[in-house]
Amino acid sequence: MAELRSEEEQVEALKRWWKENAVSLIAGVAIAAAVILGWKAWQNYQANQAETASIRYQQLLALAGQQTLDEGALSEAESLTTSLRNEHGKTLYADLAVLIQARLLVNQQDNDAARALLRELIDSTNQPYIADLAGLRLARLLLAVDQAEEALDILDGEVASALAAQQADLRGDAQMALDHPDEARQAYRRALSLAEQSDLPLFGTQLKLDNLGTLESPETLETSAASTTPAASDNSGAKDSSR
Structure with missing residues (x-):
């Protein structure tokens, strides 16, 4: 009898607990289920969005790849x-x-x-790489409309290593547009060096450098000559004083 009474008390206690906590318990389960379902729905939405974006991009690629577009x-x-x-x-x-x-x-x-x-x-x-790539393309378009100074401003600063050779090559083009052959020569040499280091092809740069030749410009030669003149005078004076 004692055991039966104990079981009845346990059942009554369970009933009271359920009566007091049923609403909050059901609400908690419902909230947890909603969170799980919501998360899965969000994941599905994201996957669908990514798939839609991919399809549209592939369609754009197909259009852009045509020889002529009406x-x-x-x-x-x-x-x-x-x-x-x-x-x-x-x-x-x-x-x-x-x-x-x-x-x-x-x-x-x-x-x-x-x-x-x-x-x-x-x-x-x-995306830093995309920003760098867009900057190089913008600089190229600016050079096409004789805005070399602005192009140089855009080409200032570091870019992704894979684009560094192209950046140096464009800097050479900008310097040539500004009639700065020495600066252009340095930029082209740097471009070739960077291309070799990164093992990436760089077309046309060597030809542009060859067209510039290996000699410095007359202005640079005059500057170099002027800078060596005092030294020559000093040497001459030293010889005179030793006689």
Whole structure:
């Protein structure tokens, strides 16, 4: 009887506990389930978003790879780029899409729009390599419209090692545009050295350096001669005093 009474008391205690805690317990289970389901839903959403961005980027690549693009294809490319920027703006796909769109604009002779797009990308991307690459392309476009000084400003500073040789080569082009052959020669030599160190091809730089020749400019030679004149005079004076 004592055991039966003990079991009845335990059942009654359990009933009271359930009555007092059932609501909070059920709520806790519901919240935990909601969190788990919500997390899984978020993961699925992210996966779907990434897949959508990838598909749109592949479509853009296919369009950009065509030999010629009619007005409809260009409009579709712009629409895909806009979609990637607006809906997937923090992804690498969006940044790469902007680079492609800028190239398409250059092909259409719309360099102003291409430069504006590259400036936006430099300011907005969270990928340092993309910012460096966009900067090099922007500098190249600036050189095409005789804005060598601004191009040099953009080319100032360090870039990713894989792009350092290209940066030095463009600095040489900018210096040539400013009629600074000695600075251009130094930049081209540095570009070739960096390309060799990184084992990356750099086309046309050696030819540009060869066209400059190995001699320093007349201005540099005059400066060098002027700097050695006092020393020559001192030596002459020393000889006279020794006689």
